[in-house]
Amino acid sequence: xxxxxxxxxxxxxxxxxxxxxxxxxxxxxxxxxxxxxxxxxxxxxxxxxxxxxxxxxxxxxxxxxxxxxxxxxxxxxxxxxxxxxxxxxxxxxxxxxxxxxxxxxxxxxxxxxxxxxxxxxxxxxxxxxxxxxx
Amino acid sequence: xxxxxxxxxxxxxxxxxxxxxxxxxxxxxxxxxxxxxxxxxxxxxxxxxxxxxxxxxxxxxxxxxxxxxxxxxxxxxxxxxxxxxxxxxxxxxxxxxxxxxxxxxxxxxxxxxxxxxxxxxxxxxxxxxxxxxx
Numbered sequence: 623x624x625x626x627x628x629x630x631x632x633x634x635x636x637x638x639x640x641x642x643x644x645x646x647x648x649x650x651x652x653x654x655x656x657x658x659x660x661x662x663x664x665x666x667x668x669x670x671x672x673x674x675x676x677x678x679x680x681x682x683x684x685x686x687x688x689x690x691x692x693x694x695x696x697x698x699x700x701x702x703x704x705x706x707x708x709x710x711x712x713x714x715x716x717x718x719x720x721x722x723x724x725x726x727x728x729x730x731x732x733x734x735x736x737x738x739x740x741x742x743x744x745x746x747x748x749x750x751x752x753x754x755x756x
Numbered sequence: 757x758x759x760x761x762x763x764x765x766x767x768x769x770x771x772x773x774x775x776x777x778x779x780x781x782x783x784x785x786x787x788x789x790x791x792x793x794x795x796x797x798x799x800x801x802x803x804x805x806x807x808x809x810x811x812x813x814x815x816x817x818x819x820x821x822x823x824x825x826x827x828x829x830x831x832x833x834x835x836x837x838x839x840x841x842x843x844x845x846x847x848x849x850x851x852x853x854x855x856x857x858x859x860x861x862x863x864x865x866x867x868x869x870x871x872x873x874x875x876x877x878x879x880x881x882x883x884x885x886x887x888x889x890x
Contacts, residue, residue, distance in 0.1 A: 623783035626806045630764055630836060634881040643880060647853045648838075649757035672760045672806040675836070677881075697881030699833040702764060702809070704782075719781045746777060747768040747811075747831030 625705035637679035709755035759839035771813035835884035843889035
């Protein structure tokens with residue numbers, strides 16, 4: 623089921639400062655910030671040779687990362703996103719194994735314009751897993 | 757400076773249960789467990805198409821992940837490891853920018869037999885970063 627690691631997402635309190643650190647201190651290639659109001663975040667993509675790190679800053683009043691940053695004010699790794707070929711088949715197979723899919727279980731359109739689902743971190747050792755159909 | 761994402765390490769309270777979940781529920785290719793007493797962990801490698809997820813369980817009395825698991829009893833993402841070409845040059849450049857390198861700043865031999873260093877999570881938005889010279 624698991625394909626590539628699509629990205630690791632890091633919630634950050636100050637996107638500009640975080641971007642500077644990845645670009646100027648770590649010497650990584652970073653994108654311009656992209657506001658994604660429908661996802662409640664502004665994102666900067668850190669382009670690595672084999673995958674991406676995504677820096678996420680809350681946007682708007684109902685950001686899905688606001689509670690995480692309240693608990694972790696300096697930021698932290700928020701989730702890992704794995705690619706799958708068929709998100710509905712993956713969801714059904716995971717549910718059959720007792721895995722809790724977040725929300726109503728219907729894939730939403732993710733930040734890359736593709737269908738995504740999130741799995742309950744309690745079912746994976748405290749790791750929030752996003753699945754993205756590619 | 758930053759090359760490939762070498763791996764993402766997840767601290768888990770029960771390596772056998774975590775391995776089963778990645779292998780049987782998520783359908784990933786996993787290695788046999790490898791005890792690394794000199795690193796205080798037993799590790800299982802989850803082989804992805806483009807990188808690895810590493811599942812770490814404490815081994816022995818002085819495991820470097822013991823405190824993390826006390827704080828996060830269900831487990832959680834512990835660190836991200838990026839590849840660099842020259843770890844000494846990277847260390848010196850990072851220090852010149854004010855980044856705190858953990859320990860005495862001398863690279864240790866990491867779990868893959870290569871020189872590694874860890875950077876202070878407070879300097880990178882709560883993310884513990886490992887650099888590995890490849």
